[in-house]
Amino acid sequence: MDSEIKKSLQILKQGGLFLYPTDTVWAIGCDASNLEAVKRVYALKRRNLNKALSCLVADERMLKRYVKQIPPAALNIIDVTDKPTTIIYDNAQNLASNLIAKDGSIAIRIPDDDFCYGITRKFNGAIVSTSANISGNFTPKSFKEITPAILKGVDYVVNLHHEKICSKPSSIIKLSNNGIVKIIRE
Template sequence: MHQEIKNTIEVLKQGGIILYPTDTVWGIGCDATNPEAVKKIYDLKERIDSKALICLVADDRMLTKYVKQVPPAALNIIEVTGKPTTIIYDDAQNLAENLIADDGSIAIRIPDDEFCYQLSRKLNGAIVSTSANISGQPTPSSYKEIAPAILKGVDYVVNLHHEKICEKPSSIIKLSNSGVVKIIRK
């Protein structure tokens, strides 16, 4: 795994996009602070850039680097949910402008996955994580189901867990600074 992390970090630092196994589904990712790399992902997915993407961070300390004010309830939600949960936070900061939603929010998940944790930690930053499909197409549940256009369109395919079957994407919760919680995807 160490060599894969090293190879992947090199690609991310050069502005490349990767195909990698996450704690949920196979994802397309890049350095979340690089607007050109983020644009490459929107182009590859044929997705309009007003539809925001998810980011992964290593831990709650890193979360505070990208969210001006992390509501106290966020850490409780992360702790008690028994499944991968992405939280949409108000007031994103220090990320590529084209990654932040029009209302200033950002969707971030702290994955319970060693590879994703190490990748974010070694990059010392957030990594984009969006499902490895063309917008509007079904999310592939395994590496074998990923479309050839996606495989050819990334700069690097992480050589881990090609046999992994992913049941479904994360839950998504919007947590406003005022404390309002809204479930977006169960």
Template sequence: MQNEINKAIDVLKKGGLILYPTDTVWGIGCDATNEDAVKKIYQLKQREDSKALICLVTDDRMLKKYVKHIPEAALNIIDITDKPTTIIYDDAQNLAKNLIAEDGSIAIRIPDDDFCYDLSRRLNGAVVSTSANISGFPTPKSFKEIAPEVLKGVDYVVNLQREKICNQPSTIIKLSNSGIVKVIRK
């Protein structure tokens, strides 16, 4: 696994895109602070850049680097959830501008997955994680369902077969600083 992390980190630091197994589905990733790399993901997915992407971080300490105010409810959700859960936070900071939604929010997940954890830790920052599909097409349930144009559009495909991938996107919850909680995707 460390060899794959080393190769992926090398690509991320050079502004490249990786295809990698996450705690949910196969994802396309890049350094979340690199605006050009984020732009490449939008182009590859043929997705409007007004639709925000998800980031992965290692823990709540790294989360604080990218969110000005973390609601107490978020830490509670992170602690008690047993399913991959992405939280949308207000007041994103220190990320690529084209990654942050128009309202200033950002979607971030702390994955319970060794590869994703080590990837983010070694990068020392957030990693973009968006499903490995062209916008409008179904999320691939396995590696073999990933479209050829996605495979060709990334700079590195992580060679790590996973039994733990749950094949379903994460739950998404929006937590506003005003205390409003909204479930976006179950």
């Protein structure tokens, strides 16, 4: 796994895109602070620029770098949830402007996966994590289901868990600083 993290780090630092397994589904990733790399992800997925992307961070300490004010409920959810959960936070900061939603929010997940933890920790920053599919198409449950267009569109494919069958995308919860909680996807 260390060699895969090392290769992925090179791609991230060069502003490239990589395809990698997460604790949910196979994802397309890039440096979440690199405007041009994020543009490439949108283009590859043929995704509407008004539909935000999510990103991964290693831990709560790293999360604080990208969210001005973390609602106390977020830390409770992170600690008690037993399934992958992405939280949408208000007042994003220190990320590519095209990654932040029009309302200033950002979707971030702290994954329970050794590779994802390792890459975010070694990169010392957030990475984009969006399903490895063309927008509107089904989310691949395994590496074999990823389309050639996606495979050709990235600069590197992580050579781990190609046989892994993924369960499903993470749950998504929007936690507003005003205390409003909204379940986006269970």
